[in-house]
Amino acid sequence: MEIFHISAECYPVAKVGGLADVVGALPKYQSNWGHELRVVMPCYQTKFRSENDLECVHWGTVKLGGFNFPFSVLKETTDKLGFELYLIEIPELFDRKEVYGYEDDIERFMSFQIAVLDWVIGRATMPDVINCHDHHTGLIPFMMQHCYKYHQLSNTPSMITIHNGLYQGQFSFDKLNYFPEFDLTHVRLLEWDSQINSLAVAVKCASAVTTVSPSYLDEINYSANGLESLFNLVRYKSRGILNGIDTQVWDPAQDKMLEKNYSIQNLEKGKQQNKEVLCTLFNLDPTKPLFSFIGRLLDEKGGDLLPQASALAMSENYKEINILILGSGSRQIENQLNSLLSDYKGNYNTFIGYNEELAHLIYAGADFLMMPSRVEPCGLNQMYSLRYGTIPIVRRTGGLKDTVVDFGDDGNGICHDQSSVGDICYSIQRAVSLYDNKEHLNKIRKIGMSTDHSWEKASQEYIEMYNLILNKI
Numbered sequence: 001m002e003i004f005h006i007s008a009e010c011y012p013v014a015k016v017g018g019l020a021d022v023v024g025a026l027p028k029y030q031s032n033w034g035h036e037l038r039v040v041m042p043c044y045q046t047k048f049r050s051e052n053d054l055e056c057v058h059w060g061t062v063k064l065g066g067f068n069f070p071f072s073v074l075k076e077t078t079d080k081l082g083f084e085l086y087l088i089e090i091p092e093l094f095d096r097k098e099v100y101g102y103e104d105d106i107e108r109f110m111s112f113q114i115a116v117l118d119w120v121i122g123r124a125t126m127p128d129v130i131n132c133h134d135h136h137t138g139l140i141p142f143m144m145q146h147c148y149k150y151h152q153l154s155n156t157p158s159m160i161t162i163h164n165g166l167y168q169g170q171f172s173f174d175k176l177n178y179f180p181e182f183d184l185t186h187v188r189l190l191e192w193d194s195q196i197n198s199l200a201v202a203v204k205c206a207s208a209v210t211t212v213s214p215s216y217l218d219e220i221n222y223s224a225n226g227l228e229s230l231f232n233l234v235r236y237k238s239r240g241i242l243n244g245i246d247t248q249v250w251d252p253a254q255d256k257m258l259e260k261n262y263s264i265q266n267l268e269k270g271k272q273q274n275k276e277v278l279c280t281l282f283n284l285d286p287t288k289p290l291f292s293f294i295g296r297l298l299d300e301k302g303g304d305l306l307p308q309a310s311a312l313a314m315s316e317n318y319k320e321i322n323i324l325i326l327g328s329g330s331r332q333i334e335n336q337l338n339s340l341l342s343d344y345k346g347n348y349n350t351f352i353g354y355n356e357e358l359a360h361l362i363y364a365g366a367d368f369l370m371m372p373s374r375v376e377p378c379g380l381n382q383m384y385s386l387r388y389g390t391i392p393i394v395r396r397t398g399g400l401k402d403t404v405v406d407f408g409d410d411g412n413g414i415c416h417d418q419s420s421v422g423d424i425c426y427s428i429q430r431a432v433s434l435y436d437n438k439e440h441l442n443k444i445r446k447i448g449m450s451t452d453h454s455w456e457k458a459s460q461e462y463i464e465m466y467n468l469i470l471n472k473i
């Protein structure tokens with residue numbers, strides 16, 4: 001089967017968050033099953049772009065309303081990522097450092113989607129399946145079916161995978177002329193709440209909808225930033241498939257970003273050595289339990305609760321715990337977190353920004369990883385921390401509910417029900433007691449380390465879904 005994944009991010013090419021991890025790993029595992037995998041994404045101004053050999057396989061011009069943007073399709077020549085990688089280069093719109101956050105993001109991603117389809121229809125054969133990811137690629141299923149110039153793709157099945165339904169890519173009908181010509185009787189497919197809503201369009205038009213965990217699929221039926229009723233309507237073609245992790249990239253025994261590699265056999269010593277390096281770097285006390293957070297500092301991740309929860313936990317356990325926060329996002333949360341630095345010197349620190357290497361070192365060196373998310377479609381951090389013997393402390397929601405079970409129920413982590421300062425602090429208290437009982441602590445660490453979260457099984461579930469929409473089942 002020839003499968004195309006269309007995405008705004010893919011690790012190691014360009015990463016903002018978990019979307020990149022999934023699109024960098026899932027196709028690799030799918031190609032192990034004998035399928036032909038292509039990943040298509042925009043060509044940003046990244047280190048990957050400048051350090052790799054790319055060959056131009058196609059060029060053309062995207063017509064977007066009254067604008068014309070020349071584009072080329074660049075193929076990575078070695079296929080070293082385990083799949084064919086194609087970068088859509090539209091210099092005027094994507095030759096920039098950041099992936100998102102520009103005023104013309106609508107024009108950028110609309111042009112990207114048009115360029116992808118312009119190129120695909122010029123190839124000798126059509127793909128068997130097109131798997132779109134999140135709202136940046138959500139207009140593709142509509143354009144394949146209804147834009148005259150893509151008629152060769154009108155019978156090709158498409159699937160939308162929702163990594164985060166909070167972001168929907170809405171824009172005004174003033175930009176309707178950006179679409180290549182289509183039969184206007186279908187215009188209602190574009191509309192949700194009086195706007196063009198890219199995610200809603202994909203959900204309506206794709207042959208199948210997947211979410212990145214089964215629990216998240218249940219949740220979006222009653223909480224999906226305005227799309228609840230739509231998700232109810234399409235339940236018949238939806239499935240929740242729990243993300244896996246790339247066990248080659250995330251392997252404490254081989255991870256080059258660690259100070260000391262380790263496995264389940266020498267986990268205590270291995271973790272301690274990484275912890276010591278981390279504590280030296282951040283002026284923390286390696287003899288005390290280390291609690292961390294890695295991620296975007298936003299309300300959806302419970303980031304707004306971290307300053308108060310950290311302050312309370314630090315004062316309740318004066319000099320008995322360490323907290324280290326790695327992340328960026330809301331300026332207000334960043335400032336609040338930094339304002340605690342002087343009060344808890346020696347036991348508390350932050351790194352405001354994005355740092356892949358540091359994230360790996362934290363997964364290895366921390367004792368507990370906090371994820372007080374209000375919304376978590378799947379969450380990868382808890383699976384990385386389990387693999388590195390770090391105990392996740394999670395709020396029971398979405399994929400966190402599907403992957404972490406409280407140690408009180410013979411599970412692999414610590415769970416709480418509310419995204420609240422009280423629940424976080426209570427969990428920290430339980431973790432401190434657990435830390436004092438090394439035998440119990442190591443038992444739980446080992447449960448986490450021996451669980452298989454690889455993409456092996458989930459990549460098959462995606463193939464099953466493709467077969468379903470190809471009517472092969």
Ligand SMILES: Nc1ncnc2c1ncn2[C@@H]1O[C@H](COP(=O)(O)OP(=O)(O)O[C@H]2O[C@H](CO)[C@@H](O)[C@H](O)[C@H]2O)[C@@H](O)[C@H]1O
Pocket residue numbers: 016017018019021022163164212243294295296326327328353354355356359376377378379380381399
């Ligand atoms: N400051 C920083 N420095 C270094 N690394 C950082 C970092 N901030 C985040 N990361 C890394 O980014 C990734 C975050 O992945 P998540 O899945 O937890 O969340 P995200 O919300 O981005 O993804 C969305 O998509 C994924 C994939 O489907 C879902 O799991 C998730 O629930 C959904 O919200 C991890 O690899 C983490 O280590």
